[in-house]
Amino acid sequence: MSLKTDNREFGVRTEDGIGDAFMRGAVGSAQDSLKTRRLTAATTLGDWERWRELGQQIRQHTLENLDFYLGQMADNVERRGGHVFFARTKEEASQYIRQVVERKNARKIVKSKSMVTEEIEMNHVLAQIGCEIIETDLGEYILQEDDWDPPSHIVAPALHKNRNQIKDVFAKKLRYEGDETPEHLARFARKVLREKFLEAEVGITGCNFAVANLGAINLVTNEGNGDLVAALPKTQIAVMGMERIVPTLEEMEVLDNLLCRSAVGQKLTSYITVMGPRQAGEVDGPEEFHLVIVDNGRSDILAGEFREALQCIRCGACLNVCPVYRHIGGHAYGSIYPGPIGAVITPLLGGYDDYKELPYASSLCGACTDVCPVKIPLHEQLILHRQNIVSQGRTGAADRIQMKAAGKFLSSPGLFGSTLRLAYSMTKLMSKHGRIVRGPGPIEGWIGIRDMPQPVKKRDGFRAWYTQREQPTSHSAGTQVPGSSGEAGAMTSIDHLDQDGAVRQTDPRVYDSYPSGTRTPGSLGQAGAAASKDRLGQPGAVQPSDPGMPTSQPTDPHVSASRPSPGRDVSVEEASSRIGKGGDNA
Amino acid sequence: MTTAFSHSDPSGSNAQDRSNRETFLNHIASSLGRPRKMDGVQRPAWKHTVHLDTLADRNQDELIEILKEQCTFIHTQVIESTPERLQRTLDDLIASFGGGPVMRSGDSRFAEYGLSFPGDSVWSPEASREDNVRLAEAANVALVFADYALAESGTVVLESRPDQGRALHFLPAHYIAVIQRDSIVPRSTQAMAAYHRRHGAGEALGSCINMISGPSNSADIEMQLVVGVHGPLQATYVLI
Numbered sequence: 001m002s003l004k005t006d007n008r009e010f011g012v013r014t015e016d017g018i019g020d021a022f023m024r025g026a027v028g029s030a031q032d033s034l035k036t037r038r039l040t041a042a043t044t045l046g047d048w049e050r051w052r053e054l055g056q057q058i059r060q061h062t063l064e065n066l067d068f069y070l071g072q073m074a075d076n077v078e079r080r081g082g083h084v085f086f087a088r089t090k091e092e093a094s095q096y097i098r099q100v101v102e103r104k105n106a107r108k109i110v111k112s113k114s115m116v117t118e119e120i121e122m123n124h125v126l127a128q129i130g131c132e133i134i135e136t137d138l139g140e141y142i143l144q145e146d147d148w149d150p151p152s153h154i155v156a157p158a159l160h161k162n163r164n165q166i167k168d169v170f171a172k173k174l175r176y177e178g179d180e181t182p183e184h185l186a187r188f189a190r191k192v193l194r195e196k197f198l199e200a201e202v203g204i205t206g207c208n209f210a211v212a213n214l215g216a217i218n219l220v221t222n223e224g225n226g227d228l229v230a231a232l233p234k235t236q237i238a239v240m241g242m243e244r245i246v247p248t249l250e251e252m253e254v255l256d257n258l259l260c261r262s263a264v265g266q267k268l269t270s271y272i273t274v275m276g277p278r279q280a281g282e283v284d285g286p287e288e289f290h291l292v293i294v295d296n297g298r299s300d301i302l303a304g305e306f307r308e309a310l311q312c313i314r315c316g317a318c319l320n321v322c323p324v325y326r327h328i329g330g331h332a333y334g335s336i337y338p339g340p341i342g343a344v345i346t347p348l349l350g351g352y353d354d355y356k357e358l359p360y361a362s363s364l365c366g367a368c369t370d371v372c373p374v375k376i377p378l379h380e381q382l383i384l385h386r387q388n389i390v391s392q393g394r395t396g397a398a399d400r401i402q403m404k405a406a407g408k409f410l411s412s413p414g415l416f417g418s419t420l421r422l423a424y425s426m427t428k429l430m431s432k433h434g435r436i437v438r439g440p441g442p443i444e445g446w447i448g449i450r451d452m453p454q455p456v457k458k459r460d461g462f463r464a465w466y467t468q469r470e471q472p473t474s475h476s477a478g479t480q481v482p483g484s485s486g487e488a489g490a491m492t493s494i495d496h497l498d499q500d501g502a503v504r505q506t507d508p509r510v511y512d513s514y515p516s517g518t519r520t521p522g523s524l525g526q527a528g529a530a531a532s533k534d535r536l537g538q539p540g541a542v543q544p545s546d547p548g549m550p551t552s553q554p555t556d557p558h559v560s561a562s563r564p565s566p567g568r569d570v571s572v573e574e575a576s577s578r579i580g581k582g583g584d585n586a
Numbered sequence: 587m588t589t590a591f592s593h594s595d596p597s598g599s600n601a602q603d604r605s606n607r608e609t610f611l612n613h614i615a616s617s618l619g620r621p622r623k624m625d626g627v628q629r630p631a632w633k634h635t636v637h638l639d640t641l642a643d644r645n646q647d648e649l650i651e652i653l654k655e656q657c658t659f660i661h662t663q664v665i666e667s668t669p670e671r672l673q674r675t676l677d678d679l680i681a682s683f684g685g686g687p688v689m690r691s692g693d694s695r696f697a698e699y700g701l702s703f704p705g706d707s708v709w710s711p712e713a714s715r716e717d718n719v720r721l722a723e724a725a726n727v728a729l730v731f732a733d734y735a736l737a738e739s740g741t742v743v744l745e746s747r748p749d750q751g752r753a754l755h756f757l758p759a760h761y762i763a764v765i766q767r768d769s770i771v772p773r774s775t776q777a778m779a780a781y782h783r784r785h786g787a788g789e790a791l792g793s794c795i796n797m798i799s800g801p802s803n804s805a806d807i808e809m810q811l812v813v814g815v816h817g818p819l820q821a822t823y824v825l826i
Contacts, residue, residue, distance in 0.1 A: 029809065047634075051634070053633060054634045054636060054637070057633055066618070067612075067615045080793075084603075086609075086611075088613070138804045138807070138815055156805065158806055161807075163807055163808055182808060183812045186814075190814070198723065222803050222805075223817065224756050224802035224816040224818075227752065227755070227817070231751070242614070248782055249781055249782045250778055251629070264805075266739075267739035267799075268797060268799050270660075270799050270801065270803055270817070271798060271799075272741075272796075272797040272799075274781075274794065274795040276793050277793060279746075281747075282793055283709065283710075283718050284718065284753050299613055299617040303618070
C-alpha cells in the first residue's frame with residue numbers, strides 16, 4: 001500500500017462512502033464511543049488545557065531543534081549497538097529495509113502497525129523479493145487477509161468492517177470454522193499469529209516516539225503484538241517519520257499520556273514500551289537493530305507554513321469528532337491518513353495534483369482543532385490549503401468565473417443592490433415553495449446536495465424590514481449588548497447554526513476543566529447554552545428569550561462582525577455529535 | 587537509488603553512513619532556516635507542571651486505593667497479601683489458573699521471600715534464547731516482581747535484565763506481577779523520571795522498559811472489547 005489508497009475521483013469515493021450504510025453506522029457509533037471516552041479521560045485528568053499546552057510546547061521545541069535531536073538519537077542508538085539509516089525518500093527507506101532483509105536471507109517477517117511503512121510502500125517491496133509479511137495488529141491482519149483492504153482509521157484500521165464480514169474473510173482465507181463473536185475471532189487470530197511470531201526472522205515496527213537522549217524507541221499498544229514483534233525475531237527494523245522524536249523519557253511520558261487519552265480514552269494503554277537493541281547478557285530482544293528515519297517530504301513541511309502539522313502524534317482524535325469523516329468514512333479520503341489531519345498532511349506529502357479536494361472535505365467547524373492534544377490549528381491549515389489551491393489557479397474554470405462575478409457584485413454597492421432587487425424574479429423559475437431546487441451549471445453541484453432558500457422579494461427583505469421596524473425603546477440603544485464586549489450576543493446568534501440546522505451546544509462540563517482566559521466566562525457557559533437550545537431549526541431567527549438580549553431587538557450586525565473565530569468558542573464535540581444524530585446514522 | 591543511499595548500504599563503511607547522515611541533518615537545518623545545531627540544545631523550562639502535580643499530594647494508602655480502583659477498570663485482579671502469606675497466595679492463584687507450567691524471572695526477591703514453585707522454570711541467561719522462549723511459550727503462568735507500580739493507571743513497570751526477558755511478559759496465558767507497597771508511585775511521571783535520572787547518572791538501562799497495564803486487549807472488531815489478544819489473557823497483581 002502507498003499513501004494513495006484509491007485511484008478514483010474524489011466525488012466517486014465520497015459517493016461510495018455515503019452510500020455505505022453499514023460503514024456509516026459503524027463510523028458513527030465508533031466516533032460516539034471514542035469521543036465520549038476521550039472527553040471522560042480528559043475531564044478525569046483535569047487541567048486538560050494545560051496538558052495540551054505542555055504537549056504543544058514539547059512538540060514545538062523538538063521540531064525547532066530537530067537536527068540536534070535526530071543527531072543525538074542516532075549517536076545513542078549506535079552507542080547501544082544499533083544501526084541508523086536516514087532516508088530522504090520513500091524509495092531510499094524501503095530499499096534499505098529490503099537490503100537488510102536480503103542480507104539476513106529472511107523470508108518470514110512479522111510487523112506491528114505502522115503508518116509510515118505504508119507510506120514508503122515497504123510491504124510491496126518486500127513481497128516482491130518473496131517475503132511473507134504478516135501484519136500482527138488484529139485490525140491490520142483482518143485487512144491484510146481481505147486482500148489488503150485499505151485502513152479507514154488511524155487507530156482502528158478495520159472500523160468499516162462488521163463481524164460477519166470478518167468471519168467470512170477468516171473462513172475463506174484461513175479455514176476458520178467458528179462463529180462471528182469478536183472474542184472467538186480474536187482467539188483464532190491469536191493462535192494463527194502466535195506461530196508467525198515464533199518463526200519470524202525479522203520483526204518490523206513503527207515508532208510512536210524516539211527518545212533522543214536514550215537512543216530507544218517507544219511503542220504504545222493494547223494487544224501486545226508490538227512487543228512480541230520486537231522481542232522474538234533476532235532482527236528488528238523500526239521505521240519512524242523523522243518528526244516523531246522527544247528529548248527524554250520525561251517528555252515521552254507526557255506525550256504518551258496525551259496520546260492514550262486522546263486516542264482511546266485510556267489512562268495508559270496496556271503496553272507502553274521503551275525498547276532498543278538487546279544489551280549485554282540479555283537473552284531475547286533484537287541482536288540486530290535498525291532504525292530507519294524517514295523524511296519523504298517532511299523537511300518541506302518543516303520549512304513551510306504547515307510546520308505545526310508535524311506536531312501530530314497520530315492519536316486520531318480529530319477523526320473521531322469530524323462530521324465530514326462521519327459521513328464519508330475513511331476510504332473516501334483516498335489516503336492512508338484520513339480525517340482532518342489526513343486532509344492537512346496528505347496534500348503536503350502527496351501533492352495538490354492528486355489531493356486538492358481533501359482540504360474541502362471539511363465544514364471548518366473546528367472540532368478537530370478543539371480536541372487536538374498538541375494544539376495543531378487543523379481547520380486553519382485547511383483554509384491555508386484552500387488559499388494555496390485558489391492562488392495556484394487549481395480551481396475549475398466554473399469556480400473561477402463564479403468567484404470573479406461574485407467579486408464584481410460584492411465590491412460595488414450599486415450592482416449588489418440592483419442584483420438583490422432582481423434576485424427574487426431571477427430565481428423564480430428555478431424555485432419551488434420558496435426553495436431553489438435546480439440551477440444552471442456552476443451552482444448545480446450545490447443544489448444537487450441540498451435545497452437553497454430562494455431570495456425573498458425586495459419588500460420582504462431584511463433591509464426593508466430594518467428601515468421600517470419599530471424604533472427601539474430607551475433601554476436598548478442598538479449596539480448595546482450586555483456582557484463582555486458583546487460576545488454573548490454574537491455567540492447566541494448566527495454562529496450557533498450550521499448548515500444542518502444543528503446547534504453547537506455548550507457543555508458546561510468542558511469549560512469547568514479549562515483555565516480561565518482561554519474562554520470568555522459568561523459569554524457561553526450559561527447564557528449562551530440556554531439561549532442556543534431554543535434555536536434549533538430556526539435559522540436566522542432572533543430569540544427574544546436571550547437573557548442578554550433586549551426584547552424585540554435584532555442582533556446588531558456590528559456585534560456579529562466582531563465575533564471570535566468560529567469553532568474555537570463552543571464545545572464543538574457536542575456540535576458534531578448533534579450533527580451526526582440529526583443525520584441518518586441510526 | 588540515490589548516491590546517498592548506495593553509500594549507506596548496511597554493510598557499508600561508517601564514513602559513508604556518516605556522510606549520508608550529515609547531508610540529511612544539514613538539510614533539516616536549512617529547512618529550519620538556520621545553521622546546523624550540533625550541541626548546546628537544552629530543554630526549556632516547561633510552561634506547566636501538571637504532570638508533576640497530578641496525584642502528587644496523595645499518601646501511600648491513598649495511592650493503593652487508587653491503584654485498586656483503577657484495576658477494576660482494566661480487567662485486572664488485585665490480591666492483597668503479605669510477605670508471610672505470599673507463597674500461599676501465589677500457590678492458590680496458580681491453582682486457580684489450572685496449575686503450571688510456571689515460568690518466573692530470576693529476580694532475587696523470589697529467594698528473599700523464600701518462594702519456591704516445584705517444577706517451575708526460570709528465565710535464565712545460562713539457557714539459550716530458543717530454550718527460554720520455548721519454556722515461556724509453554725508456560726501457563728508468568729511470575730514476576732514489578733520495579734514500580736503506577737497508581738493512576740494500574741500499571742506495573744519492569745526493566746529487561748539477563749534474568750528477566752522481554753517475551754516472558756507476553757507469551758504465557760496468565761500474568762502475575764508481585765508489587766511491593768513501597769514501590770507504588772502516583773503515575774508514569776515518577777517512574778520515567780527515575781529511569782531518566784539513572785540514565786543521566788551513567789547507569790546502563792536494559793534494552794527494554796515495559797509499562798504494563800492489565801492483560802492484552804483489542805477493540806478492532808466493531809469496537810467491542812476483547813480481553814486477551816496476543817499477550818496474556820489475564821493479569822493479576824499481588825500486593826505485599
